[in-house]
Amino acid sequence: MRISNVIISLVTLSIAGFAVAAFCGQDVLRERGFAGFSYRAVTQKDVDSLKLPDDKGVFVVRVFENTPASRAKLRAGDILKKYDDTGLLDTSVLVNLLNKYFAGDVIHVTYLRNGVQGKTELALAEYPKEKHQGLDIEYTSFLSKDVRLRTVIASPSGNPGEKLPALLIVSALGSPRLRELPAYTMTRELAYEVAKSGFRVMRFELRGSGDSKGDDYRTTDFYAEVEDNRAALDYLRKRDDVDKEIVFVFGHSTGGMIAGLLASDNDEIAGAIISCSIGRSYFERMAETLRMQDEFEGTSYAETEKNVKDYLCFAGLLAKGFPLSDIVQKFPEFSRFVNKSGRIMDDRTAKYWEQQLNLNLAETYGKIRKPTLVVYATSDFITQLECHRKMQEIVRANGNDDVTLVTIADADHTYSFAKTKKESHTNYKTRNFVENPEAKRQIAEWLRKHVG
Secondary structure, three states: OOOOOOOOOOOOOEEEEOOOOOOOOOOOOOOEOEEEEEEEEOOHHHHHHHOOOOOOOEEEEEEOOOOHHHHOOOOOOOEEEEEOOEEOOOHHHHHHHHOOOEOOOEEEEEEEEOOEEEEEEEEOEOOOOOOOOOEEEEEEEEEEOOEEEEEEEEEEOOOOOOOEEEEEEEOOOOOOOOOOOOOOOHHHHHHHHHHHOOOEEEEEOOOOOOOOOOOOHHHOOHHHHHHHHHHHHHHHHHOOOEEEEEEEEEEEOHHHHHHHHHHHOOOOOOEEEEEOOOOOOHHHHHHHHHHHHHHHHOOOHHHHHHHHHHHHHHHHHHHOOOOHHHHHHHOHHHHHHEOOOOOEOOOEOHHHHHHHHOOOHHHHHHOOOOOEEEEEEOOOOOOOHHHHHHHHHHHHHOOOOOEEEEEEOOEOOOOEEOOOHHHHHHHHHHOOOOEOOHHHHHHHHHHHHHHO
16 A cells, blocks of 8 residues: 555565575475565655665665674665666565575675665575464465465464364565564564464465565466465365364455455355455545645645645556556656556556456455454554444445454554554654554454354
8 A cells, every 4th residue: 555755665665585494395485595684765865865876776774683684794774786787776676686596695786885886795594484482383385276375374382283263364465574584574473363362374475475486476466366365265274274164364454355355255264354454445545545644744735635636547547447658658747656667556567456446345345244353553544444434334234243343542554553643654664663462462352252
């Protein structure tokens, strides 16, 4: 989901490099290499304040201790310009490159520091797999048609082979990182909390991300992603250690819409959790979001009016199926919504957004017949409470009374502490995330109640 002007998203900041430890016997996925730094896009503010020649490159936000990046003497504030012989136009180019390197590979990195160019060698390492006291963490994989995707399943320790209830965590716009990351990761913490409640909890990496095979998920469409999630759900239900009658789905942000689709056309699931997502048309809720975010940025009223009109017009043309090249040619000012890789709105394709924008959410949620939990965090500046009230209303109006709306006070879109939406907006810039555990606690409690 887009944030106006600063355009920070849940996928903008990630850990560079991927790897995984031991896996199951039939699993032949190769381990990606780990570098050990987090990053974001170079902004116009960086260009102005640091006197950069252009906005090309990747801004290093943090270098983690005792990692290949720290040993290569990279520093926070460095602007990465080249990975081997490939110029880094933006973060999407770096993400493309990361999937081409594996543990043990050595990369020659060119960077700018205080206006001076430097070079270093980055020897990629293996990243340790996740671990958590009281839980068993299984690295394995499943097939979606002919594409093998990496998955991690967290379970309570001491229950090998026992049929337990299960939860599938659906991915949002960005693929999860199934690694022992030093930074806070919302879905990982949720998975651990629910697993401690007696569930097997599954997350998976999207196509072309981490160890997963296939074309880069950022180049595929919305319904291809829906089908991968259906394959994940089918894999989870067929496991010998899962009670196939008690499998729930959880979807957060745009993943909430996918969870809604899974729940609306699959009577075999036990229930759905839709969190910080969309309950009205994209256009309704986006106008409110853009205005609020521009206010936090200090944008003038006149400029905000233009931003809202332009963005909604751009999205409307996409929804009608106009080719992106034609849109930009006709309206050159809309090129600011397109990144250097020719993708839009959190680095996804025009086809992805055409399909998602045309999804009838009222029809989707109206078909959910199983217990449903709707979660909203009061300091979420990306989605609105009204959307979540609408979800609850739609589900109930179609004859399903087992739908609960909970609001989590002092929590933002990542279930992190924030007293206000403005504070959360600031935290997204600084990446200052401190978990508010109330959301995961209430989700685990609801799941336990519905297991009976």
